[in-house]
């Protein structure tokens with residue numbers, strides 16, 4: 104789809120009928136492009152010259168009127184090119200394959216019939232082609248070219264044949280399950296390198312569920328696999344007819360036993376939500392439920408009720424990899440009615456899930472951010488779990504916020520929106536306070552379990568007393584020992600992956616920085632390289648300072664990798680594991696570790712905020728937070744909110760089972776309100792305090808905010824764009840009520856992924872007015888010929904670094 108900002112008008116030839124929501128192919132300048140039909144009128148607006156559409160790509164609309172409207176809203180509100188919005192909404196490969204087939208023309212038929220008649224010019228060897236077509240009816244261009252290379256061109260030229268283009272539904276490619284026929288062949292058996300890789304991959308995996316994964320990991324193709332099959336070394340078996348991959352959930356996640364009896368708070372909330380659902384009116388409810396209050400059970404029952412009413416349900420979660428237990432519960436309760444939509448699916452799987460939903464076969468969708476566009480008809484409820492999570496915000500065009508789009512979607516469908524969290528975003532809680540959202544509360548944990556007790560460890564004092572900078576205080580060390588002695592599980596949260604934060608030269612004070620980003624490289628021990636956490640750049644570890652050639656290089660700060668090593672040294676008999684993005688990248692590892700931890704095969708789990716998100720590990724009774732305060736130093740107005748959320752969520756992992764939990768928070772800022780109030784688990788007090796700051800500084804949610812970044816691969820380019828932006832924005836500040844512009848200034852990350860960045864922050868008392876300003880800015884930039892990639896417009900930014 105073309106990334107256009109504006110819509111275009113085309114003529115529809117009489118031979119086509121089009122409906123809104125269908126994809127069409129159209130001429131665009133000198134090329135062909137795919138577009139979505141927004142409106143079909145009976146006549147062109149006066150004075151408009153239009154070209155004709157070339158083809159209709161879908162037999163039925165891919166976007167329902169509701170989703171079309173949602174797309175238009177996103178394009179408008181987030182000032183995103185409409186084409187990019189639709190592209191984001193339709194994660195589809197084209198469903199139709201273009202096929203060209205050839206049949207005899209009337210002339211060709213005459214020719215064929217007339218061959219024996221006198222006076223006819225002989226058709227030569229083309230006769231063969233013509234009779235071939237006459238018996239078969241039609242054939243593909245490709246086949247005819249192969250069979251009759253010269254005759255085909257002659258037949259075309261003489262118009263004896265006609266070529267027709269048509270659409271054909273893509274055939275499903277077969278999927279095989281693969282297994283070794285016998286034991287892994289001896290090393291001395293002669294095999295090609297490809298065959299060796301396949302055998303090796305199979306040997307490691309046992310069997311392969313899906314040959315495509317196998318071929319991918321063995322860097323092989325189907326032909327190589329077929330050869331192995333022919334030689335009798337492997338067996339192929341067609342796997343599930345429709346090729347749907349049922350998500351693998353370890354058995355440990357599947358709940359069995361008697362259904363739970365709801366707590367009275369759960370019943371009250373469920374009754375209230377059910378009433379809203381049955382009213383068939385749009386309404387947003389913020390469900391503020393403390394950690395372990397049983398929100399998932401409420402969602403599941405609400406969805407069950409929704410299905411009984413003949414409507415469909417959508418639930419968004421921040422990251423599917425993090426929610427094996429939620430996935431298992433959905434599959435157990437709703438079986439084949441469930442479709443999963445998330446980024447770990449292959450293109451084919453996503454395509455298949457999407458169509459199951461579109462055809463109405465799946466009525467419950469569980470997915471991540473972009474699942475908000477799932478083509479569910481007759482939507483009854485949209486649930487956004489952990490609504491405060493920043494992964495709902497898309498950090499590339501279209502820069503939409505999945506939670507906010509979910510609410511708009513519910514409005515368009517006259518459905519119920521439920522936003523759930525133990526630590527609601529300030530925006531959502533403010534909306535509840537203002538009466539825009541209804542507030543529902545689950546103030547206590549299930550079964551009368553207590554929230555964990557939180558103790559703050561003052562690391563300034565620790566340093567004064569020990570004079571060493573160890574990541575683990577004496578207090579935490581002692582507590583972990585006690586845990587281990589009692590056979591209890593512990594989680595350690597640390598907000599930085601890698602081994603050390605950076606490599607510092609003690610002679611000249613330089614740190615090793617990313618060549619693309621204004622940020623220090625993190626040392627990763629496993630790879631023995633320095634890596635950039637923003638762009639992925641990596642560099643070998645120098646033995647001498649590249650700046651001054653000194654050899655006094657020094658690793659500063661503790662990352663998960665180093666802490667894991669340290670704990671393994673401190674407690675040699677203990678089963679220690681680590682969970683962070685580095686681990687998550689290695690396939691299967693992530694689920695395995697979560698599941699082993701749940702089965703208590705791991706005593707000590709060290710990880711980044713990934714381990715703080717929503718997990719339910721009943722065996723964990725101690726959570727240690729090693730560096731609670733990294734976030735507090737960031738130049739982002741949300742840093743206190745983020746820290747509060749992280750600590751509260753981390754604390755929420757402790758004591759979810761029978762035994763009560765404790766939390767130790769190590770910090771250099773023991774008096775900071777975000778830390779103190781998180782320790783008290785006092786959301787209301789934090790909200791009030793933080794709102795005072797936001798009001799004073801005119802930050803969201805009291806004002807609307809947009810982040811505008813001028814960028815370029817050269818600083819002068821970025822400055823040039825920034826000048827244009829300034830020319831437009833600065834006079835506007837004087838003329839418009841309630842608008843305030845900060846900037847231009849270098850962005851906190853002044854260089855990112857090779858681009859220099861100059862920032863403007865625009866605050867406005869009205870969201871609608873701010874959105875209008877941004878649209879005018881985008882138009883102005885287009886007029887000035889500024890390329891779209893040079894100007895980032897981020898409405899309601901979640902991150903202003």
Ligand code: ADP
Pocket residue numbers: 363364365366369392393394395396397398399400549550718719759
């Ligand atoms: P939250 O998402 O609110 O943090 P969960 O939904 O993960 O909490 O629930 C925490 C635990 O409580 C889960 O193990 C769940 O099975 C259990 N649970 C939920 N409701 C009840 C109930 N009514 N009685 C007993 N246990 C419950």
Ligand code: ZN
Pocket residue numbers: 608609610611612613648649650651652653
């Ligand atoms: Zn140096």
Ligand code: ZN
Pocket residue numbers: 617618619620635636637638639640856
């Ligand atoms: Zn970088």
